Amino acid sequence: MNPDVLRISQLFLHPIKSCGGIAVDEATLIDTGFEYDREWMVVDREGDFVSQREFPRLALIRPTLRSSDLVLRAPGMLALHLQLDAVEGPCRVRVWNDVVDAFDMGDLAAQWFSDFLGQPLRLARFDPDARRLASARWTGDVQARTAFSDAFPLLVTSTASLAELNQRLTAAGHEAVTMQRFRPNIVLDGLTDANGEDFVDTLHIDSPDGTVIVKLVKPCGRCSVPDVDPATAEQGHAVADTLSTYRSEPRIDGALAFGQNAVILEGLGHHLRVGAAVHAELAFG
Secondary structure (H helix, E strand, O other), rough: OOOEEEEEEEEOOOEEEOOEEEEEEEEEEOEEOOOOOOOOOEOOOOOOOOOOOOOHHHOOOOOEEOOOEEEEEEOOOOOEEEEEEOOOOOOEEHHHHHHEEEEEHHHHHHHHHHHHHHOOEEEEEEEEOOOEEHHHHHOOOOOOOOOOOOOOOOEEEEEHHHHHHHHHHHHOOOOOOHHHHHOOOOOEEOOOOOOOHHHHHEEEEOOOOOEEEEEEEEEEOOOOHHHHOOOOOEEEEEHHHHHHHOOHHHHOOEEEEEEEEEEEEOOOOOEEEEEEOOOEEEEOO
């Protein structure tokens, strides 16, 4: 690994948890991660979140961020426009084991999601005053806020990790996959070792506003979502089967790992850009 020649290869936002992502050239850091990342979430009648695990067709919902609204498109549906500065009434929702304050996005959004997925659902937006923290077991003294991400503000992967996986997939007769399946925020280029992000402690990233420091704290255990094709919503098992041959991670009880969850140490309000230089401090050696 040569930690002196890293660059940001890609940046992604996923405005609605478990729906399609957006590749962006620039992203703004706020205390819950990237602005507009996982700020909305689809919930059932009880307020519990739903995901591609139950509704793989969520992958077909394509968001577009504009200056004043979030536009959602899906096969067979008219576009849904959500004003970025508007919400409806307060509500309480559950994401994994956390029950947090949120805002309902209204009956029109609820009907849109219910029609597309064939079950009564609603759309909620995270209350910015809510305080949902990542696990202190992994963050230590850092109190890292999150919105509707699974557990941490940011997810970091690398082009080398995807290249290794795709080499193994194609060698076994499967099709290569894109990084979108893994739903990262930051993709690094320049790591010479596959899964080299496993051995990184902190990233010092150049930005036009000053240095951003991100700490990688926990391997990201993978469920069935990476086996959902984001282009078709078809479910398979090749990704998990392949990861199982080399990516069982003892630090997370043998779960299959791809990428690293991360927290922000410095740089709130700063803008990260594709192509930015990154210096990695290693955790070992």
